[in-house]
Amino acid sequence: AADKPSTASKPPPTKPDPTTSDAAKGGQPSTAPSGSSELARLKIRLQRALRQFPDFPEPGVLFEDILPIFADHELHSALIRALELHVTSSYGIGSKPDVIVGLESRGFLFGPSLALRVGAKFVPVRKKGKLPGPTETESFKKEYGEDFFQMQSDAIKAGQKVIVVDDIIATGGSAAAAGSLVKKLGGTLLGYVFMMELDFLKGREKLDAPVYTLLRGQNKSSEKEEPTKNEDDYDMPLRTGGFGSDPVPANKLTHNREQNEIP
Amino acid sequence: AADKPSTASKPPPTKPDPTTSDAAKGGQPSTAPSGSSELARLKIRLQRALRQFPDFPEPGVLFEDILPIFADHELHSALIRALELHVTSSYGIGSKPDVIVGLESRGFLFGPSLALRVGAKFVPVRKKGKLPGPTETESFKKEYGEDFFQMQSDAIKAGQKVIVVDDIIATGGSAAAAGSLVKKLGGTLLGYVFMMELDFLKGREKLDAPVYTLLRGQNKSSEKEEPTKNEDDYDMPLRTGGFGSDPVPANKLTHNREQNEIP
Numbered sequence: 001a002a003d004k005p006s007t008a009s010k011p012p013p014t015k016p017d018p019t020t021s022d023a024a025k026g027g028q029p030s031t032a033p034s035g036s037s038e039l040a041r042l043k044i045r046l047q048r049a050l051r052q053f054p055d056f057p058e059p060g061v062l063f064e065d066i067l068p069i070f071a072d073h074e075l076h077s078a079l080i081r082a083l084e085l086h087v088t089s090s091y092g093i094g095s096k097p098d099v100i101v102g103l104e105s106r107g108f109l110f111g112p113s114l115a116l117r118v119g120a121k122f123v124p125v126r127k128k129g130k131l132p133g134p135t136e137t138e139s140f141k142k143e144y145g146e147d148f149f150q151m152q153s154d155a156i157k158a159g160q161k162v163i164v165v166d167d168i169i170a171t172g173g174s175a176a177a178a179g180s181l182v183k184k185l186g187g188t189l190l191g192y193v194f195m196m197e198l199d200f201l202k203g204r205e206k207l208d209a210p211v212y213t214l215l216r217g218q219n220k221s222s223e224k225e226e227p228t229k230n231e232d233d234y235d236m237p238l239r240t241g242g243f244g245s246d247p248v249p250a251n252k253l254t255h256n257r258e259q260n261e262i263p
Numbered sequence: 264a265a266d267k268p269s270t271a272s273k274p275p276p277t278k279p280d281p282t283t284s285d286a287a288k289g290g291q292p293s294t295a296p297s298g299s300s301e302l303a304r305l306k307i308r309l310q311r312a313l314r315q316f317p318d319f320p321e322p323g324v325l326f327e328d329i330l331p332i333f334a335d336h337e338l339h340s341a342l343i344r345a346l347e348l349h350v351t352s353s354y355g356i357g358s359k360p361d362v363i364v365g366l367e368s369r370g371f372l373f374g375p376s377l378a379l380r381v382g383a384k385f386v387p388v389r390k391k392g393k394l395p396g397p398t399e400t401e402s403f404k405k406e407y408g409e410d411f412f413q414m415q416s417d418a419i420k421a422g423q424k425v426i427v428v429d430d431i432i433a434t435g436g437s438a439a440a441a442g443s444l445v446k447k448l449g450g451t452l453l454g455y456v457f458m459m460e461l462d463f464l465k466g467r468e469k470l471d472a473p474v475y476t477l478l479r480g481q482n483k484s485s486e487k488e489e490p491t492k493n494e495d496d497y498d499m500p501l502r503t504g505g506f507g508s509d510p511v512p513a514n515k516l517t518h519n520r521e522q523n524e525i526p
Contacts, residue, residue: 051395
């Protein structure tokens, strides 16, 4: 199982309550007192809305579904408010972000809304070949090879303060590549913001800016001991190369977990 | 060139001013008088923000870049306000949408913000294999084969009123598939909303609900006669099947225009 680091890894046997224990998430900025109780209440509501699907997209994986949050107007509003509270209270006076950078494609679901809310511009990180004009490219390692992210070269001005957002941090490879792109463009990386974190994959160790995670990916029942994980997406491994060809059967995915880094 | 319908097609030689001539877009609901002058002003600002990139992603294609709108907080706000004005004025009293359905992945850039603004829930259409739990699947034709979209089966309740959004309508295949999924789930399709339309591809003829397009994909200078087009994305044709393999060179894309329908 050494070649299946994701599914072979186990979450810690005991986990702190993710809705109350900010201090347990080492290195993450704390929120200001004024917004912290509101934020705590929002996190409880949002955490309850998550759905888990066992054995998706393959046996042994417990998939955390964030979509119920977007499918409920009040929860959706609560999500953006919670992220706003974090952003406006965490990076110090005078450090309001100029840019929210969102990773394709689930970072697109809330990155633009957050940018609108905090008065920042929104800039996407996309897979190679999708952005017109001059671009910067960054590779990141996957289990068998590498993949590429791009940003438009003029998307960030030198010295602009940037927050990188995505739905879930798993192994951290794609987020680290996005952070590198931000720095290549001259941006100042204030930090990373994720909806969820798969702690046992230690993705935050790849990142050299503060990491904030709103919720935790975990079993609803603490009695279960299945590994809880999500990869960011399943774009490539689900398809063979032929145009219009059928998806690769699930049993072919077993050894390609790291390929799924690109959302 | 018969096998390259997209690039071979030409836009009409004369086109009405897209910022003032709503009536010229047959079949699209008109806005109420109260919001129409504000909407007209917003459209002028948004139209000016578009950037064009010749010969991307292949020679002869003029790529319309919508990202400058998201990279400017005021323009981004104007976009969501313009779409809100359309939605709140176009579908009649008592026909406020319950659901905004956004197509992966550029429909994710503004669909959730619009849903927040109009009090609707947001539901994504994703490529096959990405959504957990019971799903409905719809195929759509591409030039050489077909591809598949999915929605979660419980994403829409019977009778809910739905608007489908995406950034650009080109040939209309992916939008038609999304509309079919909405109906399979029991939703009532109020209409389609796009940021831009490539009129000469006649994509709206594939759709059986009202189509609204905020802007037009076109040359900034009307003296140019290049075909103006964007496909929704370039996910699959840019890659071979091997995991971690290099993108297919641009000259391999020539005969695979329709493959690009999935955003």
